[in-house]
Amino acid sequence: MEIIEVIDLAKRYSGFVALERVNLEVAEGEIFGLLGPNGAGKTTMIRILTGQAKPSAGRVRIAGLDIAHDIVKVKRHIGYVPEVSNLYDEMSAWDNLIFASELYGVPRSEREKRAKELLELVGLLDRRNDKVSTFSKGMKRRLTIVAALIHKPDLLILDEPTSGLDVQSALTIRNFIKELNKDATVFMTTHYIEEADQLCRRIAIIQNGRIIAVDRPEALKSSMMEQQVIEVSFSPSGALEDKLACLANVIRVSKGGDKFRLYVEDASKVFPLLIDFASESDLRILSLNTLKPSLEDAFVKITGISPNVMASEKELGKRSADVG
Amino acid sequence: MSWRAKKNLEREARMLDRYDSCREAMKMEISNKWFDGFVRALYIARKDARVYYFKAPNFTYGLLMPASLFLAFSLAGQMNVALVVSGLPALAIMFGTMSIEAVAIVLEKQTGTFERLLTAPVSFFSLLLGKAISGFLFGLTIGALTFIPIALITGTHVANPVLVLIAVAYSSMVFSALGVLVSAFANWVPEAQMLSNLLRFPMTFLAGTFIPFETMPPQLLIVARLLPLTYCVEAFRIAVTDSTAIVTYVIDIFVLALFSFILLMMASKILQRKLG
Numbered sequence: 106m107e108i109i110e111v112i113d114l115a116k117r118y119s120g121f122v123a124l125e126r127v128n129l130e131v132a133e134g135e136i137f138g139l140l141g142p143n144g145a146g147k148t149t150m151i152r153i154l155t156g157q158a159k160p161s162a163g164r165v166r167i168a169g170l171d172i173a174h175d176i177v178k179v180k181r182h183i184g185y186v187p188e189v190s191n192l193y194d195e196m197s198a199w200d201n202l203i204f205a206s207e208l209y210g211v212p213r214s215e216r217e218k219r220a221k222e223l224l225e226l227v228g229l230l231d232r233r234n235d236k237v238s239t240f241s242k243g244m245k246r247r248l249t250i251v252a253a254l255i256h257k258p259d260l261l262i263l264d265e266p267t268s269g270l271d272v273q274s275a276l277t278i279r280n281f282i283k284e285l286n287k288d289a290t291v292f293m294t295t296h297y298i299e300e301a302d303q304l305c306r307r308i309a310i311i312q313n314g315r316i317i318a319v320d321r322p323e324a325l326k327s328s329m330m331e332q333q334v335i336e337v338s339f340s341p342s343g344a345l346e347d348k349l350a351c352l353a354n355v356i357r358v359s360k361g362g363d364k365f366r367l368y369v370e371d372a373s374k375v376f377p378l379l380i381d382f383a384s385e386s387d388l389r390i391l392s393l394n395t396l397k398p399s400l401e402d403a404f405v406k407i408t409g410i411s412p413n414v415m416a417s418e419k420e421l422g423k424r425s426a427d428v429g
Numbered sequence: 430m431s432w433r434a435k436k437n438l439e440r441e442a443r444m445l446d447r448y449d450s451c452r453e454a455m456k457m458e459i460s461n462k463w464f465d466g467f468v469r470a471l472y473i474a475r476k477d478a479r480v481y482y483f484k485a486p487n488f489t490y491g492l493l494m495p496a497s498l499f500l501a502f503s504l505a506g507q508m509n510v511a512l513v514v515s516g517l518p519a520l521a522i523m524f525g526t527m528s529i530e531a532v533a534i535v536l537e538k539q540t541g542t543f544e545r546l547l548t549a550p551v552s553f554f555s556l557l558l559g560k561a562i563s564g565f566l567f568g569l570t571i572g573a574l575t576f577i578p579i580a581l582i583t584g585t586h587v588a589n590p591v592l593v594l595i596a597v598a599y600s601s602m603v604f605s606a607l608g609v610l611v612s613a614f615a616n617w618v619p620e621a622q623m624l625s626n627l628l629r630f631p632m633t634f635l636a637g638t639f640i641p642f643e644t645m646p647p648q649l650l651i652v653a654r655l656l657p658l659t660y661c662v663e664a665f666r667i668a669v670t671d672s673t674a675i676v677t678y679v680i681d682i683f684v685l686a687l688f689s690f691i692l693l694m695m696a697s698k699i700l701q702r703k704l705g
Contacts, residue, residue, distance in 0.1 A: 118705070155548045158705035177462075180550035191541040195480050207472040208549040210465065 107166075108133045108182075108260050108290045109154065114163035116149050116314075123149040125314045127163070131307075133259075136282070136291040138305035140298065142410050146314040147294040151264050154292070155185045168259055181209070184253030184289070188265040190245040194238035198229055198248055201237060202255060209256035223251035227281075243274030250281065254289075261285055263293040267300060279304060302400040312408050325403040332356060332406075333372040334396040337379060338364045339388040348386070352378045366396070466555035473546065473559025474566065481533040482567045491525020491571045502639050510583045515665035516638040518576040522600045523629060523658055525571040530564035530608025531621040539617065547704070557697050561605045561689075568601020585669065592668035592678060599685040600661040606692035607657065613699040632658040657688045 109131035116124040124146045131137045141147050152158040153165060156176045165172045168182040192201045202220035211219060224230040227247040237245060246266070253261060266282060267275035282291060282304060295301050301308050302322045309319040318325060339345065342363045349365055350358045354375050357368040369375045372395050383390050404410070481487075499517055537543040546556050576597065580587055587593060607628065615621035634640070635649060636658035645653065653659045664681040667674045 116705075152705065157544065157547050177550045177552055180548060183548070185548045187541065187544060189541055191545040193476070193480055193542055194540075196476075204472065204476050205545075205549075208469060208546070208551060210469075210550065 106133050107131060108168055109137075109292060110164075110166040112164045112166075114150075114153065114165060115161050116146075116153060116158065117161045122314050124153075124160075127311075127314070127316050129309060129316060129319065131290060131292055133290050134286070135306040136286050136293065136304050138301040138308045139292070139294045139311055140296070140301050140308055140404065141294075141311035142296070142408070145311045147311060148264070149314075150311070151185075151262060151294060154262055155183060156180055181256065182259045184256070184258035184261045186246075186250050186253045186261070186263045186266060188268055190237075190249045192237045192245065192249055192252060195236065197234050197236055198224060198240070199233040201248065202252055205252045205255045211256055219255055223254060227251050243270055243277070246270060246274065246278060247281070250278070250285075254285070257288070259289055261289045261291045263291065265294055265296065267295070267297065275300075298399075298401045298404050308400075310404065310407055312410075318407050322400050325407075326398050326400055328403055328406070332368050332370065332398065332402075334398055334402065335367040335369060335372055335375060335379070336364050336392070336394045336396050337367065338391040338393075339383060340391050341388070345386075345388075349382070352382060354378075364392070368402075466552050467558070469549075469551045470555045470559035470562060473551070473556060474562035477533060477560065477563035478566060481536070482529055482563055483570075487525065487529045487567070488571060488574065490528060491521050492575060494524050495520035495575075498633065498639070510585060511666065511670050512639070512641065514576070514579055514583060514585045515669050516662055517579055518572050518597065519600055519636075519658060519661040519665050520633060520638055521575040522568045522572045522597065522661070523604045523632065526564050526568040526601055526604040527608040527611065527625050527629060528622070529567055530560065530605050531611040531615065531625050532618055533563075534560055534609065534612035535615050535618050535621040538612075553701055554697055557609055557693060557700070561602070561609055561693060564605030564608055565598075565601045568605055569597060572597035572601060580669075587669055588671060589668050593665065595682060596661065596664040596668050599664070599682050599689070602689045603657045603661070603685045603692070606689040606696065610692045610696040610699070613696045613703065632656050635659075637662050657685060660684045660688075 107130045109129065111127055111129040114124055114127040114129075115122070127146075127150070139147050139150060149158065153160055153172070154167065156172060156179065160173075167179045170179045170182075172179050193204070196204070199220060202223060203216055206216040206219060220233075221230065224233050227250070229244060229248060232240070232244070237248065240248065250263075250266075263282070267278050270278065279300065282293070285291065291304075293304070305322065307319065307321055308325065309316050310325075311317070320328075345365065346358045346360055349355060349367060352367075352375065354369050354371055355367050356370065359366045359368075367375065367379075376393070379393065380390070382388075495517055498520070499513055503513070534543070537546070547553075551559075576593065579585075608625070611621055611624045611628070615624055635653050636656045637645065637653060638658065642650065642653070642663070660681040664678055664685070667678040667681070
């Protein structure tokens, strides 16, 4: 059964189309990822799903309820975790959870028990009386997540859950999301392609307000199978992209670290050309491998956007928001 | 009566029973919805009171500005005791309540905590009601903190303390609602303060606070009748000095209630439109 059904959804702001004829279904129990660059419509989508914005056209049903008619009831089924902590910094962790339980109508007799369980779950029980303003970013994120779980929601909506976290905290949150998925459906947005690949059962790629692909990560990767990827590293290494792109059968070249990735139609035809190229250019081949296409490759093929560009856009957006 | 007619009657009776129980259930759901909404509004109000409102600087600002103005006018020899006792609490409620109400909501919008309230299972009206209740409680407190000492210091004989209490309550309500409306237009705290001042300062001088209505030119009287502060000051004055003018007092209270309702509805519509 579908927990989210989005039918012909559109959202227009004055003179700007944020979402256009979006159709989406999320089944109960899955982790569903919405992947896309800045300004693609991810935030608008989340704002509509969580009742913060109204659609200009189309319908959205959550847990069988139409958000246009039953938004208050719909919100009882949702736990929402925004990208930036929306906890009250001036209040303690405990008071934040109790306030959340009051807002969500958790029975008085269960509030304290539930708050204690959740704080224990994220290892913050001993800090329960400390003000949230004294917490690290990772601690705040964990507390924001459990604040969204206080009413035991069927659907957990996470906006960029690991954005801005250090590697260890991000890993903790990812494992936590997997745990949470045992009891709730997870709908998440992310700009980390690797994260979507690891966590999500299905992924939708959104660009310019339109969903341009929805499938399992493996299925998206297999759409790349008509291309093969060769990874090669030379000594000395330098700016060789343009020269490599001129080789026969090479479709595209990208560079990551000291390695070049060549997207080719037939790897066996390119190997001898690479060896010739190395000897003619007086280069030594340090490594030469064929790779399976990654979700990143599929994303680039579908959207035409480099993941590096997406990440830097995100950082730029965050920095300008911080400045603002 | 035939067997068929009897059966038909029985069926109709069963249907009516079912209809009645259905109607009862619907009524219950509606009353539960309203009750739930009100309870959540109270939780929001309590949180606001703890986080933003009941802090010393907020009271200081609410009291300092009106007190300075009254002192200035008193030194110029333009004030009498009745004007001070009725005007100062009204001004303190306006300055204190509007400021903190508008700033608290804008601050929540800026820090993202307003999003927490928007995504909770609370109707938008309940959310704003919660905000207005906290402002109302703040207004009650600052009104009492101003009125009681001033009445004691000046040795004023208060004509009807109950009417004073009602005037404090309705004044708190209207300026709390006006604060919510200001917050709907402002995106930043300085913007909220600037908009509040744009409304407060003209009201301060045009609402009969420093210049009695009797000495006002007719054109200004028309303007004064459009301002909520006018009705607060008038209600205070009647409650303090002349509780026989009860009809005027009731009209003042009714107008303040109407203002509160209209301002809150406007704020709700504008905020909802701005939030998308």
